[in-house]
Amino acid sequence: MSKKETVKNPNNISRRKFIRGGAVAAGAAVVGAVAMPHIAKAQTKVLKVQAAWGGGIFLEFAKDYVRRVNEMAGGSLKIDLLSVGAVVKTAEIQTAVHKGVLDGAHFVTAYWYSKSPVASLFGTGPSFGWSAVELMGWVQYGGGRALYNELMDKLRLNLVGFFSGPMPAQPLGWFKEHISRASQLKGLKYRTVGLAADLMQEMGMSVVQLPGGEIQPAMKSGLIDAAEFNNPTSDKDFGMQDVSKHYHLASFHQSQEFFEIIFNKRLFDGLAKEHQAILEYGAEAASADMAWKAMERYSADLVRLKKDHGVNVYRTADSIMEAQLNAWDVLIKKFNKIDPFFKKVIDSQKKWAKRHGAYAITNAPNYQLAYEHFFGKI
Numbered sequence: 001m002s003k004k005e006t007v008k009n010p011n012n013i014s015r016r017k018f019i020r021g022g023a024v025a026a027g028a029a030v031v032g033a034v035a036m037p038h039i040a041k042a043q044t045k046v047l048k049v050q051a052a053w054g055g056g057i058f059l060e061f062a063k064d065y066v067r068r069v070n071e072m073a074g075g076s077l078k079i080d081l082l083s084v085g086a087v088v089k090t091a092e093i094q095t096a097v098h099k100g101v102l103d104g105a106h107f108v109t110a111y112w113y114s115k116s117p118v119a120s121l122f123g124t125g126p127s128f129g130w131s132a133v134e135l136m137g138w139v140q141y142g143g144g145r146a147l148y149n150e151l152m153d154k155l156r157l158n159l160v161g162f163f164s165g166p167m168p169a170q171p172l173g174w175f176k177e178h179i180s181r182a183s184q185l186k187g188l189k190y191r192t193v194g195l196a197a198d199l200m201q202e203m204g205m206s207v208v209q210l211p212g213g214e215i216q217p218a219m220k221s222g223l224i225d226a227a228e229f230n231n232p233t234s235d236k237d238f239g240m241q242d243v244s245k246h247y248h249l250a251s252f253h254q255s256q257e258f259f260e261i262i263f264n265k266r267l268f269d270g271l272a273k274e275h276q277a278i279l280e281y282g283a284e285a286a287s288a289d290m291a292w293k294a295m296e297r298y299s300a301d302l303v304r305l306k307k308d309h310g311v312n313v314y315r316t317a318d319s320i321m322e323a324q325l326n327a328w329d330v331l332i333k334k335f336n337k338i339d340p341f342f343k344k345v346i347d348s349q350k351k352w353a354k355r356h357g358a359y360a361i362t363n364a365p366n367y368q369l370a371y372e373h374f375f376g377k378i
Helices: 003-008 015-035 056-073 090-099 109-115 117-121 132-141 144-154 195-202 212-221 232-238 265-269 273-309 318-338 340-363 367-375
Strands: 045-051 077-082 104-107 159-167 173-175 189-191 206-208 246-249 257-264 312-315
Touching (some): 045 056, 056 232, 090 257, 109 117, 109 195, 132 159, 132 257, 159 273, 195 318, 212 232, 232 273
Parallel strands (some): 045 104, 189 206, 246 312
16 A cells, blocks of 8 residues: 555554554553552451440540540451440350450459459459559569460460559448448448458458449448449449448558450451551550549549538548458468469569569658648648
8 A cells, every 4th residue: 555545544544553552542541540549448347345334434444445446447447335234244244255245345354253263363452562553564564464364274265355544542432430440340231342352251341242333222222331333433423422421542452453355365366466456555555544534533523522512531541451451361361272373373463562562662752741741731
């Protein structure tokens, strides 16, 4: 075909132009694909976690943990937090997580004390001169974590757990009169949980273990004579100031406790490593925030209890706390004989507490001296 004929025929396109044009079109298609990729978004993994709290600041603490996890996961993992009783009763929470009925739970170890008294050593055991902060130090760096995992294995529990939120020492609680002597405790019907129940029974009290929401009605009806739950904010929210005007702070019955956050182990092991890390480190982040929030809220609500509700606030007498320590001696000896693993945990705690306590107590200045220097006598 002549050059002239090619020009005259508009339908006659040279092979070179066709190839060049096709290459340009293909390149444009590739650019378009890069600019607007079609990516299948992974489905969000949702975990059903039930809290042991129906409201108040404890449910708020649980929500704080959940919010951190959900925000860090960026939509790939989400905790759906359920309040108390949503799926099972509080006493059944751990079993439900173990069986996979629930994916997780936010509660405390004292709530499964019936399965092993050792559980209570991870939150409501004897004080060896330490607070919840020091107890968490033992868990994280003093061998406590390995012993907790060993307990799970011994009980054949399909669970993995993390601790969060060191709590201030819990008040001795609410009474119908000012308690200044240990002898006044004998015969009283009292609410507490875990090993603290054994402690108070050793001191001559009759102990009833009730969930938080039932404490105030029980005291109002006369089912119990005295009670403790945890802190001024929760106690105020429960309305304890309406059934008693005598509130006693400081006690060794539960002087160190924190939350336990558990997950079904089979489910947890199947999660992506980054999701496992978020669940664990989220507990640590929430732990710090809870400690700070408690400082603000508990102290402010204690002032409200005194000023707005006429509550008399006392510091529990040292003689009562000495009697508690003597009662702990009896219980430790008793449970050490019954359960070698209980003794193993106690021995580990005492070894760590003795070393750390010598440093911490010697190093700590007299904060009461400083407080009273600036603000006067408490």
